[in-house]
Amino acid sequence: MDVQEVLKLADDIVFAKTGKHLNHLQEGILRGTWQRQKYPEIAKTCYRSEAHVKKVASKLWKLLSQTLGEDINQSNFRYTVERLQLSIVESNFGNYYAQIDNFSVCENNSHPSEIPNTEKPNQPIYNQTKPKERLDLSDAPEPNLFYNRTSELTTLENWILGRTRLITILGLSGIGKTALTLQLISQIQHEFDRIIWRSLRNSPPLASLQTDLIKFCRGDAPVPVPYPEERATTGALPLLEYLRSHRCLIILDDIQTIFSSGQLAGNYQPGYENYGAFFKQITESSHNSCLILLSWEKPREIAALEGENRPCKSLQLNGLGAEAQEIFREKGLAEPEKWSELIDLYRGNPLWLNIVATLIQDLFGGSVSEFLSYDTLFLGDLESLLHQHFDRLTASEQQAITWLANTPEPADISKIPENFQLSPPELLKVMQSLGRRSLVETVKQNGRSHFTIAPVIREYITNKK
Ligand SMILES: Nc1ncnc2c1ncn2[C@@H]1O[C@H](COP(=O)(O)OP(=O)(O)OP(=O)(O)O)[C@@H](O)[C@H]1O
Numbered sequence: 001m002d003v004q005e006v007l008k009l010a011d012d013i014v015f016a017k018t019g020k021h022l023n024h025l026q027e028g029i030l031r032g033t034w035q036r037q038k039y040p041e042i043a044k045t046c047y048r049s050e051a052h053v054k055k056v057a058s059k060l061w062k063l064l065s066q067t068l069g070e071d072i073n074q075s076n077f078r079y080t081v082e083r084l085q086l087s088i089v090e091s092n093f094g095n096y097y098a099q100i101d102n103f104s105v106c107e108n109n110s111h112p113s114e115i116p117n118t119e120k121p122n123q124p125i126y127n128q129t130k131p132k133e134r135l136d137l138s139d140a141p142e143p144n145l146f147y148n149r150t151s152e153l154t155t156l157e158n159w160i161l162g163r164t165r166l167i168t169i170l171g172l173s174g175i176g177k178t179a180l181t182l183q184l185i186s187q188i189q190h191e192f193d194r195i196i197w198r199s200l201r202n203s204p205p206l207a208s209l210q211t212d213l214i215k216f217c218r219g220d221a222p223v224p225v226p227y228p229e230e231r232a233t234t235g236a237l238p239l240l241e242y243l244r245s246h247r248c249l250i251i252l253d254d255i256q257t258i259f260s261s262g263q264l265a266g267n268y269q270p271g272y273e274n275y276g277a278f279f280k281q282i283t284e285s286s287h288n289s290c291l292i293l294l295s296w297e298k299p300r301e302i303a304a305l306e307g308e309n310r311p312c313k314s315l316q317l318n319g320l321g322a323e324a325q326e327i328f329r330e331k332g333l334a335e336p337e338k339w340s341e342l343i344d345l346y347r348g349n350p351l352w353l354n355i356v357a358t359l360i361q362d363l364f365g366g367s368v369s370e371f372l373s374y375d376t377l378f379l380g381d382l383e384s385l386l387h388q389h390f391d392r393l394t395a396s397e398q399q400a401i402t403w404l405a406n407t408p409e410p411a412d413i414s415k416i417p418e419n420f421q422l423s424p425p426e427l428l429k430v431m432q433s434l435g436r437r438s439l440v441e442t443v444k445q446n447g448r449s450h451f452t453i454a455p456v457i458r459e460y461i462t463n464k465k
């Protein structure tokens with residue numbers, strides 16, 4: 001949905017309610033809000049005082065809230081419109097209004113905004129129809145400020161349009177997997193009949209997850225016989241019938257919870273091994289739906305299933321680039337010329353950057369150079385986040401990553417120290433696993449691969465008691 005469609009939608013809603021079109025300032029507020037601007041920026045663009053913009057905006061949110069039957073404000077406007085559009089806009093706005101008694105839609109957009117106000121019934125529009133249940137993001141967090149990621153979004157969109165059936169988005173905690181996927185949904189939701197988001201944070205067994213997904217994907221369709229839940233244990237994949245009859249997008253977040261700690265990356269906890277077969281069947285069976293996995297670790301099967309011309313792909317999510325400066329601007333940090341150094345040290349991880357920006361504000365009144373003048377990288381709240389990753393490693397992985405932490409330059413693993421307890425094949429396996437956890441970085445030097453780790457991880461490991 002682009003901004004023009006949003007303005008048209010809002011204009012239709014406001015006109016239907018008040019008999020008036022959106023005026024120039026109301027349009028400016030909606031346009032700015034859609035583009036994630038704050039009031040001071042909108043006020044500048046519209047050449048009005050911030051106080052006036054806030055006053056007009058407050059009335060507008062109230063009007064939209066009454067009409068849509070939901071509490072709308074500046075921070076949830078975009079999210080709410082995106083969430084509602086599947087049930088309202090997509091099902092043909094004109095037809096939708098035509099079903100509602102007493103509801104008038106003005107086709108003429110060039111009306112003056114001050115035309116007479118013909119009061120309309122004060123019922124919420126959203127509740128006046130029974131939209132088909134199509135979107136369930138109840139398990140997803142609310143979207144927040146979001147910068148850039150254009151190339152990742154294009155890649156993901158192309159994969160989806162190219163009928164990829166299984167996509168895995170990988171990266172460390174806080175790198176932005178969830179935020180990126182929420183943004184993706186707003187861009188591609190019209191491709192799908194059903195969209196459902198589930199977090200595996202409570203490690204649900206596959207059978208109960210499947211039952212939940214089927215319940216949503218089935219919608220009003222008749223229940224096949226025998227009942228799918230009964231077949232969940234026989235090895236067949238009952239969900240597939242629904243993935244064939246509707247184009248569904250299923251997002252499973254926090255996949256790492258079904259993997260074992262203390263084993264190499266992507267090994268399932270006892271009782272969760274059937275997830276592996278599930279991912280394989282989703283990839284290999286014929287259907288038009290798509291499963292997106294968000295994880296700290298790459299599931300074991302994916303390496304064998306993925307490929308350029310295969311319906312299984314994975315995206316390694318790296319940090320933000322220069323656009324991460326917006327985070328510092330928003331936090332009010334000083335000395336913009338030092339921000340790129342900070343972004344590099346914290347590898348553009350938006351969560352880490354948010355944490356460190358708060359810390360710089362709290363301790364140094366926003367002075368980045370004062371923070372950087374210390375010899376050691378201050379971790380603060382990052383320590384507990386990093387601990388969660390470190391805690392999952394095997395003893396061999398801990399040994400290898402500690403070696404990397406104590407090796408200042410990128411390391412050539414063909415030149416391991418004599419006292420190293422891992423044989424070369426063991427070390428290769430361990431480095432691959434650390435790579436699948438996004439904990440090591442590879443750099444090419446003189447045509448050979450060398451391995452290193454991010455400064456923040458180095459700091460954490462070298463300071464670890
Ligand atoms: N592109 C972005 N622009 C601005 N902020 C972002 C961006 N991506 C992520 N963030 C912010 O960074 C924080 C972490 O993002 P997110 O929750 O998506 O990370 P994650 O990779 O899903 O982490 P986890 O694996 O712990 O769930 C959130 O506060 C989010 O709003």
Ligand SMILES: [Mg+2]
Binds near residue numbers: 177178253254
């Ligand atoms: Mg997440």
